Amino acid sequence: MALRQGDVGEYVRALLASERLGAQVRHHRCLPVREAEYGRCRLPWPQAVEKALRARGLEGGSAALYRHQAEATDLIRSGRSIVVATPTASGKSLIYTLPVLAEFLRDPDARALYLFPLKALAQDQVGAFRALVEAWPEEARPSIALYDGDTSDYARRKIRLRPPAVLVSNPEMLHLGILPHHEQWAPFLAGLSHIVVDEAHVYRGVFGAHMAGVFRRLARLAARYGADPAFVFCTATVGNPGELAAALAGLPAPGTDEEGRRAPVVVDRSGAPRGARHYIFLDPPQSPASAAIDLLKAAVARGLRTIVYCRSRRMTELVSLWAGAVEGPLAGRISAYRAGFLPEERREIEARMASGELLAVISTSALELGIDIGGLDVCILVGYPGTVTATLQRGGRVGRALRESAVVLVAGDDALDQYFLRHPDDFFSRPPELAVVNPDNAAILARHLECAAAEQPLRRGEPWLEGNAAQEALRLLERNGDVLQSADGTQWLASRKRPQRLVDLRGAGRSLAIEDTDGTVIGSIDSFRAWRETHQGAVYLHRGRTYVIEELDVARGRVVARQARVSYFTRTRGSKSTEILEEKARRAVGRGAVCYGRLRITDRVTGYERRSTSGNRLLTIVPLEAPPHIFETEGLWYVFPDACRDRVEEQFLHFMGSIHAVEHAAIGLLPLEVMADRNDFGGISIPMHPQVGHACVFIYDALPGGAGLTREAFSRARDLLAITRDAVSSCPCEDGCPSCVHSPKCGSGNRPISKAGAIALLQDVLSDTDDAEGRLFADTLRISPAADVADDADRQDSVLPAEEKMFPMKHEATDAPAFPVKREADAGSAQQHCGNYVVFDVETRRSAAEVGGWQFAAKMGVSILVAYDSRTQDCISYTQDELPDFFDLLQVADVVVGFNSLRFDCAVLQPFAPYNLAKLRHVDLLRRIQDTLHYRVSLDNVARATLDAPKSADGLQALQWWKEGRLDKIEAYCRDDVLLTQRLYCFGLEHGFVLFRNKAGQRVRVPVNFSGEPSGRFF
Structure with missing residues (x-):
């Protein structure tokens, strides 16, 4: 099939006149040419900026800017945060780059951060920026650097030491590479004047909720270094751009400026020109993929550069199967492109498309964004993309520079597809949909509060912590031990050093690698979708090849797929x-x-269907056991x-x-x-x-x-x-x-x-x-509570002794300590709370090494045991021969208290006990602290931080004293430990927390439950 040059108008006429496809056309409309509207900037530009514009080809300089460009740049230069919501190819990159250049000329220490959701977008912008300032003297040019996962370690160190005027990055690098290491970025953050967020409409759902947390973390760290950057959001045409920008950046909603915080200004009246654009709605009787292939054949035969958008990976691969079988001059000039491809595969396809080597690309939404893949003529939508906004965004990829273009919607069976086939006028008159983001998503907000606390302690009274959602998330973090209060109760610190590594911005769960049987990684999937798309027995398509899933191993984070030719597809039930x-x-x-x-x-996923690829006939149902x-x-x-x-x-x-x-x-x-x-x-x-x-x-x-x-x-x-x-x-x-x-x-x-x-x-x-x-x-109407809501509340009450102890944000801030740190423990209050209790500690005759390991604690023997009896408020010492008297004491106690007693002391004592020690009501302080922190801390650490009282010796010293026959020394040391444990127990009962020093040497609170039921029994 020889290629011949055609034009879009001829392609559309041939389609409408086609005996077969023409009969399937339900609506055709051509949007007329729209002439450019220019505006004049109110603020004069530096001569260097005017020179850069003329070098770019704008002979009139700033006078050649479109109306929306002039309006937006004036607002940015006045210090306002803005959101630009105009169509694809309306010149949004100039809107943020020109003010950044002007600010750099005014203040050489000024810095800007450009964020793009895809690496390819970032790479395009670096090239465009350098081309814009190429006419400036080399020594006067502002520097720009790309900071992403492909940046070498050497280049990263260089960027941190000498930050560029413009840092181009992506959300993941900001989240993982910049914010956790902000001390190394201090000069950049101190000079940060502009935060540019391109393609902001993609920041919704999971991604949007995460990014709302990331932007709040960035703003609070910039404030730490004295900067107050303006946000510049660029988005496709959406129904609520102002609300979207405000929700992402944590700014007031449009029209509700607050003291010291101004709402983003919306710029949404585009002055950019547009060529004539045909919209054709097609309703094929056969598969939409088959109709799309026919349309694609006709387009590429005319030499028209074409992009085909499919709604799913599966549809992309079905169309690609045909493309892979093409022979002649088109062979190798059509390619699939979708999420799940390896990064190097995607970069190769982008480069071939931009160079013109590829004539057509078949994509999911991955190429919806403004990646520079050259001028396109025809856009084929296999199924309605789901929103008017997405349809306009994808259609906007074609017909740039006033070229005539065509957008063909091949309708499927979906309700929305058929709705617009029957109501085409509704499509063209309907306003763009609302882009919704939920910055108060409880699970995601908690993760970013933890990250923020690791970057810089959260302080009482911060604006981010004022809302009910943030307060509830902070309570949850405290309850789980993910953040801990400082000793004076005025700050919250993260218990983990780098919690950012556990947060995936683009998914609700962890990512799993999809591997061929030879170990080659062919794709990825998040755990939220894994059981539905890559369960054992599922059919998986990748780049035109069919695989059958052999193993789904969530624990190891991998899926094993075997290449196979099958005549069916799978769908979960x-x-x-x-x-x-x-x-x-x-x-x-x-x-x-x-x-x-x-x-x-x-x-619950209970099984999956196997259905024939021809006719969709149900072949069988296979049961699955999925969590x-x-x-x-x-x-x-x-x-x-x-x-x-x-x-x-x-x-x-x-x-x-x-x-x-x-x-x-x-x-x-x-x-x-x-x-x-x-x-x-x-x-x-x-x-x-x-x-x-x-x-x-x-x-x-x-x-x-x-x-x-x-x-x-x-x-x-x-x-x-x-x-x-x-x-x-x-x-x-x-x-x-x-x-x-x-x-x-x-x-x-x-x-x-x-x-x-x-x-x-x-x-x-x-x-x-x-x-x-x-x-x-x-x-x-009356709605009954969920069956376990009351139980949850009861459990929460048992974990949280008092709300104000766990979350003192509701009180006015004070410089005075929130509690008397050195006050003696009130043994009477503890006895009133729990009844009679016994606190004990055991010292042994032999070490773990001598008996063959800690698992043989029962062979260690007892040198001295000291017990504190709350009835007499005094200590009693026992030798190994006197242990029967101790076991009698335990049987009359309401609570038995120790430190590491479940794992060690009781294991040592059980061979001597006349009953099962596991049946006692036991409060192991170490276990209760570990329940919150998820790691162990020493008695010495907790006692020093809480009581300002260190241990008097250690277990190794006690073993040496046993060998020397110094029972008096062992008894005195053991008695000291028991009294420390008793005071900590009383302190925790009264305050709902104890203190310890974390790895950074900070005294922090750890919430404890010393009064409720233990989290687990021993033995």
Whole structure:
């Protein structure tokens, strides 16, 4: 097949005239040419900047800037944080680079940080920056450096010692390479004037919640070194750019400036030109992949540079299978590109595309961002990308420099695809969706507070700690021992030195490597998706090759895949259940109600289906034993009155199938309201929920902790039901299909399902347009607490003696110590709290080495045992022969107290005891401290820090005294240890914590539970 040069207009005309494909076109619209609109900057630019603009090709200098560029640069130079939300190829890079250059000319110590979500974007920007200042004298040029995972150790040291004017990096390097080592970056952070965040619309969901924490950590460290940088966010056109930027940066929402903190300014009126762009909606009767291949063939035959976007890795690989079989002049000129490829594979493809060697690339969303891959002519979307924003962003990759271009949407069976085929005007008139980020995601916020505490102690009164979510996260961190209070209670310090290494910014879990049977790494997957996509027996596609998964080893972080040719694909099956932990809001919807709140989801993978690749025929179902995935999240739930159910069943319609169909259809259409993919949501249909007492349809954020998506959707809950009713009713299918009520990810195989029942239920619920009946129903609705919520509260009370002891942020800050450190322990209060107690310590006759190891403690013998009896408030000494009297004492004690007594002392004593020591109520102070810290500390450390009283000797010295016959020395030493333990026990009971010195030498609090049940028995 010889290549010939064609143009986009001819390609579109041929498509519309095609006997086969033309009949599949449901809508064609050509957006006209848009001329450029220029603006004039109010602030004059330095001559060096004007020179750089002219050298770039802008003969008019700053007068040739587009309107939005002029407006944005003026705002940045005035010190404001901004968010620029304009289409692809509208010149956003000049918006942040020109003010950075002007600031550098004014202050040579000024520094800027450019952050890009992909390495390729960063590499493009380094080249563009250098080209812009190339005309400046070499000695006057601001330096720029790329700091990413590929930067050599030598280059990294050089960058830290002499930081460039502009540091170009990515979120991971900021998180792992800069913030944890901020002392080495002090000159850079001290001069930081601008933080540029490109492609900010990708910072949502898991990634967005993580980045909100990273930006807050960066801002507080910059403040430590005296800097107050402005944020410059650049994003695709989204419905709420100001709210997105404010949530990410921790700034006030637009229109709500606070004292000392100003909201970001939104610049969203683009002045950039655009060539004529054709939009074609295609509804193929065959597979969308087959139609896409036909369109791609026609485009590349005309020499048109083409990008094909697929919604999934699987679809990308199916189209790539055809591309790999192409022969003739096109051989090797078409390639796949997606996440999961190795970095070197992706760099090679980007370079070949930019150079023109590749004529077409087949991608998932990985090439949605502004990577420089040269001018493109045709964009083929295999399936609606999920949002108007993503469609415009992907379509914006073609037709730059006023070239005519075409965007072809090949619709699939998905509900949104079919919705826009039937309502094309809605697509072009619909405003971009809202980009939602949840900076208060409990799980993610806690991780970044821990990281922040490791970088610089958190202080009472910090703005970041003011919200309820941060306070709750800090309480959780304290309870788990991840952060510890300073001795005076005014700071929180991380117990781990580098907790950043345990935080994956782009996933909810750890990453697993996918390996071929020869050990070659062919991809990666996060643990959150591993059981659904790479379970044993799953079919996995990579670069046109088919693999069957042989082993999933989560513990070792790897998946083993064997290359094989199979005629089937796999899909998991499972079950889910939900508990309502907290209801936060409620409103009427027609005759029913909708609630919003916090949920606990239990998701189980029970097996997988094998389905034929031809015809989608079910071949078999294979059971799987996978651990349940349990997480807390946010969600909304529709509640349907019994009367609605009765009316549906009176029509002989299947009610469970009805609500199941409503769930699927509503989730499929929810991305019309918020920027999300249907995979960002989960759903459960329950005909009688035990906590509610009525039928419920739950829709929840699939991200642990919640992403804020259903929170945003709650305000549009009635509109969602109305859209769902209309979409299901207008679908031409008879009994339900993927275009209306079937879900591709349904764990029960879309059974039972009732399209007619869904229509009847929605029409019945929404028939009362003024919601009067629903308001009465909502007012009388009662939701019972989750079965174990009360138990959780009881357990928390046992762990936290008093809220103010664990979290004194609620009190005014004071310079005075939060407790009298050297006060003598109150033995009476301890006895009142726990009844009679005995504190004891054992010294042995033989060492571990002499008996063959610590596991043989029973052979060590007893030289002296000293016990403190709270009834007499005095100590009693026992030799080995006198131990029966000690065991009698233990039997009348309510609590037995020791330090490392479970692991050591009781093991030494058990051979002499007439009963099982494990049955005693035992408080081992070391075990209780270790429960919080997750590592062991010495009695000497804790006693010095808490009581300012050191141990008088050690165990090795006591063994030497035994050999010398100095029982008096052993007794005195053992008595001192017992009294130290007794005082620590009383101190912990009274205050809810003890102190120790961490590895950095700081005195910190460790929360302890000396009064509750032990966390585990010994033996």
